[in-house]
Amino acid sequence: FFFFFFSSSLPSLLLGALLTVQMMQNPQVLAALQERLDGLVGSPSGYMESLPKIVKRRVNALKNLQVKCAHIEAKFYEEVHELERKYAAMYQPLFDKRSDIVKGSYEPADDECEWKADEEEELTEEMKEKAKVEEEKKDEEKEDPKGIPEFWLTVFKNVDLLSDMLQEHDEPILKHLQDIKVKFSDAGQPMSFTLEFFFEPNEFFTNTLLTKTYKMRSEPDESDPFSFDGPEIMGCTGCQIDWTKGKNVTLKTIKKKQKHKGRGTVRTVTKTVPNDSFFNFFAPPEVPENGELDEDSEAVLAADFEIGHFIRERIVPRAVLYFTGEAIEDDDDDEGEEADDEVRFFFSFLIYIYIYICK
Numbered sequence: 001f002f003f004f005f006f007s008s009s010l011p012s013l014l015l016g017a018l019l020t021v022q023m024m025q026n027p028q029v030l031a032a033l034q035e036r037l038d039g040l041v042g043s044p045s046g047y048m049e050s051l052p053k054i055v056k057r058r059v060n061a062l063k064n065l066q067v068k069c070a071h072i073e074a075k076f077y078e079e080v081h082e083l084e085r086k087y088a089a090m091y092q093p094l095f096d097k098r099s100d101i102v103k104g105s106y107e108p109a110d111d112e113c114e115w116k117a118d119e120e121e122e123l124t125e126e127m128k129e130k131a132k133v134e135e136e137k138k139d140e141e142k143e144d145p146k147g148i149p150e151f152w153l154t155v156f157k158n159v160d161l162l163s164d165m166l167q168e169h170d171e172p173i174l175k176h177l178q179d180i181k182v183k184f185s186d187a188g189q190p191m192s193f194t195l196e197f198f199f200e201p202n203e204f205f206t207n208t209l210l211t212k213t214y215k216m217r218s219e220p221d222e223s224d225p226f227s228f229d230g231p232e233i234m235g236c237t238g239c240q241i242d243w244t245k246g247k248n249v250t251l252k253t254i255k256k257k258q259k260h261k262g263r264g265t266v267r268t269v270t271k272t273v274p275n276d277s278f279f280n281f282f283a284p285p286e287v288p289e290n291g292e293l294d295e296d297s298e299a300v301l302a303a304d305f306e307i308g309h310f311i312r313e314r315i316v317p318r319a320v321l322y323f324t325g326e327a328i329e330d331d332d333d334d335e336g337e338e339a340d341d342e343v344r345f346f347f348s349f350l351i352y353i354y355i356y357i358c359k
């Protein structure tokens with residue numbers, strides 16, 4: 001077993017998995033496992049209870065100190081937010097220039113367009129010449145496009161998290177997306193950030209700006225102060241989209257046959273129902289006063305918060321790398337490694353339990 005434990009090669013993992021599955025099918029093993037697990041659960045609290053009252057009292061003092069730590073940590077994150085605001089102002093001129101180049105309202109000069117070639121792409125002079133001629137031919141065929149066409153749409157398509165939301169009928173609309181900005185809440189205001197989506201005039205809606213605001217909580221929750229781990233997204237609000245007539249892609253009309261109960265006659269009625277679309281992002285489920293959400297809305301919001309966070313943290317700061325695909329490979333590598341680690345950990349854990357039972 002220690003062979004599996006310390007080895008991470010796939011065949012041994014699979015063999016380990018097979019053995020584990022066999023072990024888990026053995027009722028005696030299962031019963032023993034249950035017994036051991038039962039013994040483990042609650043043992044920490046059992047230990048606390050066994051302590052003399054006077055010691056328990058002191059432990060409570062430690063917990064109160066811990067709560068105070070959580071409040072100081074909250075102050076720390078408030079200052080981080082202040083720093084983010086300060087630095088956002090420094091990035092903004094560069095993001096504005098990015099936007100101008102994407103839109104085609106600014107043509108970068110030659111020195112701004114120089115970029116070291118990839119080492120892999122070392123070409124002979126002859127090949128370079130050939131490539132240049134072909135490029136020129138390509139350019140002649142197409143009329144000169146404005147800026148960088150479909151920049152943000154391409155970014156969306158390249159990021160799994162976003163492309164999952166993207167429907168075919170959203171694509172012509174997102175071709176008109178010209179910029180995404182992050183706006184932080186002002187100092188002294190409750191912590192939040194707003195994603196601003198700027199559109200050029202288009203035939204789909206009359207808005208030129210769509211917004212999505214995420215409210216953050218940066219205070220420890222009084223009822224559960226130890227769960228505090230930095231600011232958390234608590235809720236979000238979208239905005240109204242003023243769709244041009246017939247262009248509302250978040251709606252679809254369906255025909256439904258309806259049977260009259262008494263007479264038994266059948267008639268067809270048309271109904272409008274929600275349609276899948278990225279633009280549902282701007283109409284998130286509302287959290288009711290009592291804070292209780294049904295499961296579907298909860299899942300939608302959980303995904304929504306993740307997307308909002310990702311756009312703010314990754315997409316807006318490094319859009320060009322998502323456009324070219326360079327940022328995506330990095331992210332995928334990280335995820336792959338993490339998943340591997342999890343699998344490895346899981347099997348090690350099962351095998352550990354097995355050894356423990358057999359002892």
Ligand SMILES: *[C@@H]1O[C@H](CO)[C@@H](O)[C@H](O)[C@H]1NC(C)=O
Nearest residue numbers: 167169248249251252275276
């Ligand atoms: C609704 O969604 C379907 C499939 O995603 C799409 O083909 C259709 O165009 C949408 N309806 C409208 C009115 O946009």
Ligand SMILES: *[C@@H]1O[C@H](CO)[C@@H](O)[C@H](O)[C@H]1NC(C)=O
Nearest residue numbers: 241242243248250251274275
């Ligand atoms: C578009 O559809 C949504 C439902 O998905 C609806 O709430 C909204 O009022 C519609 N807007 C227009 C202008 O028809």
